[in-house]
Amino acid sequence: MADIQKAQIEGTPALDGRYISEMDMWPLECQEFNRNYQFYDNLREGRFTTTKCQKCGYIAFPPGVICPKCWSDDLEWVDLPQRARVVAFTETQAGAPIGFEPPLIMAWLDFGKDSPLKHLLGRIINCPEGKLKEGDEVKFVVFDVPAHPIEVKRETKICDRVYYAFEPVEKAA
Amino acid sequence: MAKRTNAVILGGGVSKFGVRQAHLLDMIQEAAKACSDDIPALKPTDIDGLIVCTTLAGRHSNALNTAPLVVHRLGLRPTSICIRLDTLCAGSNSGIIVAKGLVESGISDIVLVTGAEKVYLPQRWETNYTQLMVNDHDWDSAMGLGVPPPFFAMIARMHMKRYGTTKEQMAHVSVANYNYGSTNPNAHFYPRTLTIEEALSARLIADPFTLFDCCPLSDGASAVIITSEERAKDLSDRPLVYIRGTGQHATHSMSAGWPGETPAEWPHLKKAAEVAYKNARVSPKDIDVAQVHDCFTISQIIEMEELGFCQKGEGGDYVASGAINIDGERPINTDGGLISCGHPFGASGARQSLELCKQLQGRAINQVKDPKIALAHNLSGASAQHTVVIYGTEPVE
Ligand SMILES: [Zn+2]
Numbered sequence: 001m002a003d004i005q006k007a008q009i010e011g012t013p014a015l016d017g018r019y020i021s022e023m024d025m026w027p028l029e030c031q032e033f034n035r036n037y038q039f040y041d042n043l044r045e046g047r048f049t050t051t052k053c054q055k056c057g058y059i060a061f062p063p064g065v066i067c068p069k070c071w072s073d074d075l076e077w078v079d080l081p082q083r084a085r086v087v088a089f090t091e092t093q094a095g096a097p098i099g100f101e102p103p104l105i106m107a108w109l110d111f112g113k114d115s116p117l118k119h120l121l122g123r124i125i126n127c128p129e130g131k132l133k134e135g136d137e138v139k140f141v142v143f144d145v146p147a148h149p150i151e152v153k154r155e156t157k158i159c160d161r162v163y164y165a166f167e168p169v170e171k172a173a
Numbered sequence: 174m175a176k177r178t179n180a181v182i183l184g185g186g187v188s189k190f191g192v193r194q195a196h197l198l199d200m201i202q203e204a205a206k207a208c209s210d211d212i213p214a215l216k217p218t219d220i221d222g223l224i225v226c227t228t229l230a231g232r233h234s235n236a237l238n239t240a241p242l243v244v245h246r247l248g249l250r251p252t253s254i255c256i257r258l259d260t261l262c263a264g265s266n267s268g269i270i271v272a273k274g275l276v277e278s279g280i281s282d283i284v285l286v287t288g289a290e291k292v293y294l295p296q297r298w299e300t301n302y303t304q305l306m307v308n309d310h311d312w313d314s315a316m317g318l319g320v321p322p323p324f325f326a327m328i329a330r331m332h333m334k335r336y337g338t339t340k341e342q343m344a345h346v347s348v349a350n351y352n353y354g355s356t357n358p359n360a361h362f363y364p365r366t367l368t369i370e371e372a373l374s375a376r377l378i379a380d381p382f383t384l385f386d387c388c389p390l391s392d393g394a395s396a397v398i399i400t401s402e403e404r405a406k407d408l409s410d411r412p413l414v415y416i417r418g419t420g421q422h423a424t425h426s427m428s429a430g431w432p433g434e435t436p437a438e439w440p441h442l443k444k445a446a447e448v449a450y451k452n453a454r455v456s457p458k459d460i461d462v463a464q465v466h467d468c469f470t471i472s473q474i475i476e477m478e479e480l481g482f483c484q485k486g487e488g489g490d491y492v493a494s495g496a497i498n499i500d501g502e503r504p505i506n507t508d509g510g511l512i513s514c515g516h517p518f519g520a521s522g523a524r525q526s527l528e529l530c531k532q533l534q535g536r537a538i539n540q541v542k543d544p545k546i547a548l549a550h551n552l553s554g555a556s557a558q559h560t561v562v563i564y565g566t567e568p569v570e
Binding site: 091107122134 | 298299301302303304305306309310311312313314315316317318319320322323324326327330331334379380427428429430431435436
């Protein structure tokens with residue numbers, strides 16, 4: 001408990017830890033902050049999901065609490081395709097955001113014409129610089145990201161977090 | 174509410190853009206001072222409406238409800254409107270759209286639209302954290318899509334693949350804009366000029382972009398006065414510059430909702446422009462001079478296409494043809510654009526619109542010959558939203 005509180009109030013390592021930065025790179029995923037926590041719970045089970053409207057059938061991404069087509073709140077969770085093709089991509093040489101290790105590879109992904117999610121700009125990980133090619137197949141992958149503490153009834157609760165990206169199906173030799 | 178008058182842009186002022194040793198409110202005071210110098214008959218207490226356009230004020234200057242702070246520092250006494258507005262990169266052109274509606278409906282008489290950002294923090298890398306907040310934080314930004322170069326680099330690669338656009342064509346944009354900006358003392362990179370060879374041989378930022386394909390982030394502020402044609406005649410002898418038509422359109426917040434077939438097509442800009450052209454009763458061929466959102470060279474190329482200045486896919490040829498130069502068919506970004514002026518998000522729109530005001534009044538530094546109709550454009554964030562404002566020397570009807 002004492003260690004956690006210390007972690008909360010420490011400044012950034014720069015400027016001798018005296019300069020306080022409050023930015024969080026990741027979503028607040030837990031139930032206390034987010035009605036779409038199911039998305040992240042599903043990630044933990046290796047599922048890439050979103051919400052489908054029971055009234056009009058529209059599958060939205062990102063998921064939500066209402067359907068953006070008809071504003072119905074009668075929704076269900078459905079699975080999305082986990083494989084996509086790289087249409088175009090870029091590898092960042094300089095200026096990747098803090099916390100993202102270079103090479104930061106972003107790809108315009110095509111999930112296929114039958115997918116409710118047609119395209120997404122996705123991060124490609126587990127791929128050395130210079131190895132990705134247009135047309136490569138990539139697959140969904142889930143990984144841990146830093147947890148955060150929250151205060152719940154004067155107790156500190158740790159919220160574990162996960163996030164997702166894509167990786168080449170055929171690992172570069 | 175019936176339209177009671179025609180709104181005009183009377184004049185304005187811009188602070189020095191760049192990495193400034195100044196607070197947000199210092200720079201707003203500088204822009205207001207420059208605005209006052211531009212319109213000597215205007216008294217601060219004449220201003221009855223204030224729209225403060227800023228995105229980073231909350232995080233970087235700890236100033237969330239920014240408008241009352243500006244009221245105090247500028248000695249204003251607004252009675253019709255006193256708001257902060259955030260549309261990121263389009264901030265103060267959005268403010269001008271709102272001000273036009275307020276003036277033409279009779280709600281406001283004289284509106285000050287000011288845009289300002291203090292971008293740089295004591296630790297410059299922290300600015301890259303903030304960039305994760307200005308797009309869709311939980312979805313795109315958590316992927317690493319927060320800093321603009323990778324996103325626009327991918328757009329450039331897609332445009333090169335689909336339409337044959339080349340790095341050299343992109344360099345024509347940076348060369349034109351640096352050279353325009355070399356005469357603008359307020360520009361971030363004043364008095365830097367640029368050659369095609371320098372542009373092509375600069376260090377790589379995100380393939381295919383080199384350093385000069387990208388606009389810098391900048392600290393800075395701008396201010397313009399929007400009022401009725403009647404009040405304008407009381408305050409100034411200059412030719413009137415009417416806000417003829419406006420359009421603003423958004424379809425999505427993150428990459429999954431992209432409205433085009435690929436990121437090289439921007440139908441949401443085409444739509445915003447169509448609305449603005451219709452309201453202004455003009456067509457693309459009528460635009461004599463324009464200020465477009467050149468956050469990256471590829472942005473300006475795609476904007477030439479979607480604004481209807483050339484056919485889709487021919488933006489590269491268009492910029493390389495010399496059409497955008499001062500002696501070309503349609504000079505673009507005649508004060509240096511974002512690439513040379515820099516980009517303090519909320520301040521850029523009014524900086525662009527003030528340049529067009531000066532062009533239509535015949536008093537710009539890089540003066541275009543006798544322009545009648547002018548267009549300003551901004552995109553916001555990762556091309557999430559497009560804003561178009563069309564000015565003219567005559568009112569609609
Ligand atoms: Zn629905």
